Amino acid sequence: MNIIISNSSDKPIYEQIATQIKKIIISGELSPGEALPSMRFLAKELRISVITTKRAYSDLERDGFIETVTGKGSFVANQNLSFIREEQLRLAEEFLQKAVDTAKSSDISCEELKDMLEILYGGEEA
The missing domain is CATH 1.10.287 (Helix Hairpins)
Known part of the structure; x- marks a missing residue:
């Protein structure tokens, strides 16, 4: 998953991440049930705080794009x-x-x- 963070954007980093993951899901690049990178892994890859990735994943879950299973990770929701x-x-x-x-x-x-x-x-x- 290729996510690009812009420090010059007026959008917060967590919002940039959530928006890009939404686009990837809607485009079909990620299929329902497919695992997303762990919050820690994504934070390390993007060189940002785990708190930031947690906020992005929380927003994605709230909007119905992903489901989080404790101890297993986050997955693309099976929603239509x-x-x-x-x-x-x-x-x-x-x-x-x-x-x-x-x-x-x-x-x-x-x-x-x-x-x-x-x-x-x-x-x-x-």
């Missing part, structure tokens, strides 16, 4: 990936609705909002 994707879409929709509401109340046009979204998304088509 389409359900997880749908949940992520719902979350994105909530944030976008807040952005639309803010734009409307600030007299920002739909076109300006689309331009911002494309820039934030990295220039890719939304």
Whole structure:
């Protein structure tokens, strides 16, 4: 599993780890039931605190991406990936609705909002 940490990111390290593991799971790179690296191993590999990896794994477990078995480790949850994707879409929709509401109340046009979204998304088509 290839996880890249950016010290210049405005996101906390645990969030960067969780986001990347989510992407790996959703892409199918990791299958349901497959073991994740131990928290200690991942912390050592990334040269970060075990507390940071514990927070990332806790968030992943809370969101239903992984299951942790005491004494055995953490594994990709057997949950339906389409359900997880749908949940992520719902979350994105909530944030976008807040952005639309803010734009409307600030007299920002739909076109300006689309331009911002494309820039934030990295220039890719939304």
